[in-house]
Each structure stands twice: as structure tokens, then as C-alpha cells.
Amino acid sequence: MATAHGATSAILSTFTAGDGENLALYDWPAHTGSRPRGMVLLVHGLGEHMGRYEKLARRLGSWGFEVRGYDQYGHGESGGPRGGLSSATRLLDDLGDIVDDTRAGLGRRKIPATPLILLGHSLGGLVAARFVSLGLRPVEALVLSSPALDAGLSGLQKLLVSTLPKIAPNLRVGNGLDVRYLSHDPAVVAAYRADPRVHDRIAARLALFIAEAGRATLIEAPRWSVPTLLLWAGQDKLVNPTGSRAFADAAPKQALTSKCFDGLYHEIFNEQEPEPVFAVLKAWLDQRFVP
DSSP states (O other), X not given: OOOOSSOOOSEEEEEEOTTSOEXXXXXXXXXXXXXXXXEEEEEOOTTOOGGGGHHHHHHHHHTTEEEEEEOXXXXXXXXXXXXXXXXXXXXXXXXXXXXXXXXXXXXXXXXXXXXXXXXXXXXXXXXXXXXXXXXXXXXXXXXXXXXXXXXXXXXXXXXXXXXXXXXXXXXXXXXXXXXXXXXXXXXXXXXXXXXXXXXXXXXXXXXXXXXXXXHHHHHHGGGOOSOEEEEEETTOSSSOTHHHHHHHHHSOTTTEEEEEETTOOSOGGGSSXXXXXXXXXXXHHHHHSOO
């Protein structure tokens, strides 16, 4: 997903987590001067950072939504070793803290009833989905973009997951992502490769989290109740699309709307022709959060 790296229109700040680690925050105001339709909280994928989500944030803003995002631990401008994970629940704990901070900010602005929508891509989709499945905080809606429900781990990563977390949880290796298949747009791939805030590391503990959280979320799919939009790429080569298909098949239809874009690669909002994806997202948001 995401956009090419570069300047952002977001208001930048820092959030201090409970353990003192700093997380980079990005806030995009809605383009309208009236009360926002909702607050969309973005959660990014493995190896990248929230600065790559400028195009999506601007589009959501043009629809009347405020947008907030953050660099996850070990990513972008946030603290932690690149691709590292200080505890098994770190990413979920951080998301909970950001949700709390976001709700508190809306309360200070006298708009506490503003709907909160989580939108997670890839690893961020997995984090958001697991967060919702555990009921860690109430949210009004969830959008999943190419979520890593089945990461399609390489042989090395499967070995890593099965053995190394027990003996070397902080050992980091290459994440195995073939960035040629981010998007059909060569400019997106070139920008990703040139982006100094992108990395290709993954720690054993993070690989284990991805594997276990994906399995656990799929098990919870038949009991899903939070309104959810699931969008995935049929030609995804960075996560296994069978995870999204399995979730779509298992989740109750009254809670889930799903759409596979057969010819697209992993970053569906950053493909050469993303308008069909944006159209599905807008229609779903318009149905639930009337303009």
C-alpha cells in the first residue's frame, strides 16, 4: 500500500510508550472544516513507515475523515532495533496506547463520540485484526488491506519461527520480502528501495508473533462481530492471499465485507490503477459513516 517516500503534510509529533520508548506520530486533519466523520488510525506493514501513507491519508481527508498513524516499534522514526520486538505483545500494547491517546485527544476537543476506524496493511493488518479479535479496546470499524493472516514464510523463516525464538529471540535476519512485487508501478518499487527509513530486518520474536497471531486470528473469524472491510490482492507474493480467503470464508457475512482484486500486487492502494480499490473503500465508509 502506501505512497512513495518524501515530504508529508502530516503534523508530526512523538508519543512516549509506557516503557519510555518513543513512537513517531503522524496526524492528518480532515480537509473539511466541520466535525470529522470519523478518525482513521493507520497501522503500517513490515519494514516500512507511516510516511509512505501520504496518498491514502490525503484521500481519506478529502472524504471528511481525520487520519492518524504511527511508526511501529522498530520501524521508521520510532525507537527499537530495526525489525526487533521487545516482547510478544509489544505491537498490540503500542496500538492500545495509541488508541487511548487518540480517544483522549478527541475528548479534549469535545468530540468524544467520533467513530474510530482501524485501517491496517500487511503486518499492520495482522496487528489490527489480532487487536480486535482480543477485544483489547472497542473500535467502531476495521479495514484490512492485504493482511498478513498467512505470511507465506520462507523456509528460513519457518526454521526461525520453530527454533530461534526460544534461544535467540532478538536475532534479526533478512525479512525475505521480494520488493519487486510491491506494486506494478515501477516508481513505487524504486522509491521503496531508495527510502532510507525502510529496512529489511525481522527478529525471531517478531516472526513468531506473525505466525501465531495469524493462526489465532483465523480461528476467531467465525465469531467476528466488529464491522470489517477486507481487501486483498489476488497476485500477492509478499503475504499468502489464502489467509484472507480463509478469513472471508469463515467470518459472518453480517460483519464482513470482502473483496479480492485479482490482478493486483500487495500494495493495493499504491498500484498503477488504484481507483477501484479506493472506490470500494469509500462506498463501504459512506454506508457506515454517512457523509
